Amino acid sequence: MEKCSHFVESLVARLAGGSANFTVTDTFTAHCQKHGQYTAKRYQSGRVSPCPTCLKEKKDEEFQEYAEEIKRHNSMQAAKVVREKLAQSVDIPPRFIGKTVANWQPENDAEKAIKKAIVNYGFAIQSGKAGALILHGNKGTGKTHLACALLSMRKAQMGGSVQYATVADLFRKVRESKRFSSTPESELIEEYAKFDLLALDEIGNQRGDDDEKRILFDVLNKRYEKALPTVLVSNLTREKLEEFLGEVLWDRLQENSFIVSFSGKSRRVARNIADGFSD
Numbered sequence: 001m002e003k004c005s006h007f008v009e010s011l012v013a014r015l016a017g018g019s020a021n022f023t024v025t026d027t028f029t030a031h032c033q034k035h036g037q038y039t040a041k042r043y044q045s046g047r048v049s050p051c052p053t054c055l056k057e058k059k060d061e062e063f064q065e066y067a068e069e070i071k072r073h074n075s076m077q078a079a080k081v082v083r084e085k086l087a088q089s090v091d092i093p094p095r096f097i098g099k100t101v102a103n104w105q106p107e108n109d110a111e112k113a114i115k116k117a118i119v120n121y122g123f124a125i126q127s128g129k130a131g132a133l134i135l136h137g138n139k140g141t142g143k144t145h146l147a148c149a150l151l152s153m154r155k156a157q158m159g160g161s162v163q164y165a166t167v168a169d170l171f172r173k174v175r176e177s178k179r180f181s182s183t184p185e186s187e188l189i190e191e192y193a194k195f196d197l198l199a200l201d202e203i204g205n206q207r208g209d210d211d212e213k214r215i216l217f218d219v220l221n222k223r224y225e226k227a228l229p230t231v232l233v234s235n236l237t238r239e240k241l242e243e244f245l246g247e248v249l250w251d252r253l254q255e256n257s258f259i260v261s262f263s264g265k266s267r268r269v270a271r272n273i274a275d276g277f278s279d
């Protein structure tokens with residue numbers, strides 16, 4: 001045992017740059033202002049050993065800080081994992097995982113008003129009184145970001161079924177169901193009409209053929225009849241969107257709805273340069 005500790009000491013001494021520094025030349029009674037008397041060692045280098053109680057306190061403090069750092073890190077990791085799990089279960093595009101209402105940052109008063117409207121729509125969902133949320137306007141302004149954030153929020157706060165889909169996704173399903181006669185139209189409409197919250201993105205990007213368009217309208221209409229909330233996202237202007245959806249549906253969508261216009265400039269370019277990738 002003694003041999004072993006001697007070995008360790010001499011190893012430490014060698015690593016520290018010479019055994020001379022660790023040779024104790026004398027011991028004496030020293031005084032710590034906080035802890036009183038202790039036996040101090042004087043080394044050949046002239047260095048005097050500090051109060052062992054102070055040393056222990058300092059180490060405990062450092063350990064405490066370290067432990068807290070780990071705890072902080074772990075809870076952040078846990079929150080991240082929960083967020084990602086949630087986003088995966090919500091089935092949103094991977095690029096929008098982790099996008100929240102909180103991390104959508106307004107840069108001016110108009111955007112502050114947008115954020116307020118989104119938060120209010122979130123409250124309306126919670127109280128079961130939300131109709132449609134129409135997010136329309138310039139590209140790259142965070143419309144899909146906010147739609148996905150609302151889906152994750154609905155899922156986190158209330159559970160249930162939420163779904164993100166582009167109109168292209170819906171149209172593809174219509175075409176597939178026709179080609180393979182797999183799902184009857186009515187079932188397809190019912191599938192999209194039953195989600196507790198649906199976000200339908202890129203409205204108006206594709207005009208669609210008559211069947212595709214009819215089904216899009218039936219889905220939106222069914223959801224209106226069931227008083228289920230729908231987030232409609234479009235790059236069209238308000239006039240063009242109204243024209244695309246038609247007067248009857250547009251009027252129905254006004255009930256308990258929020259219409260939010262995005263007129264800012266695109267964040268996509270600046271952000272992607274900052275992130276080191278491009279669309």
Ligand SMILES: Nc1ncnc2c1ncn2[C@@H]1O[C@H](COP(=O)(O)OP(=O)(O)O)[C@@H](O)[C@H]1O
Binds near residue numbers: 106267268
């Ligand atoms: N106000 C904002 N705060 C934070 N990120 C934003 C904001 N606006 C846009 N972004 C980010 O810019 C990118 C493009 O937004 P996106 O939602 O795809 O725009 P849109 O659907 O309106 O075309 C996304 O990465 C999004 O998170």
Ligand SMILES: [Mg+2]
Binds near residue numbers: 143144145201
């Ligand atoms: Mg988008």
Ligand SMILES: [Zn+2]
Binds near residue numbers: 033036051053054055
């Ligand atoms: Zn001390």
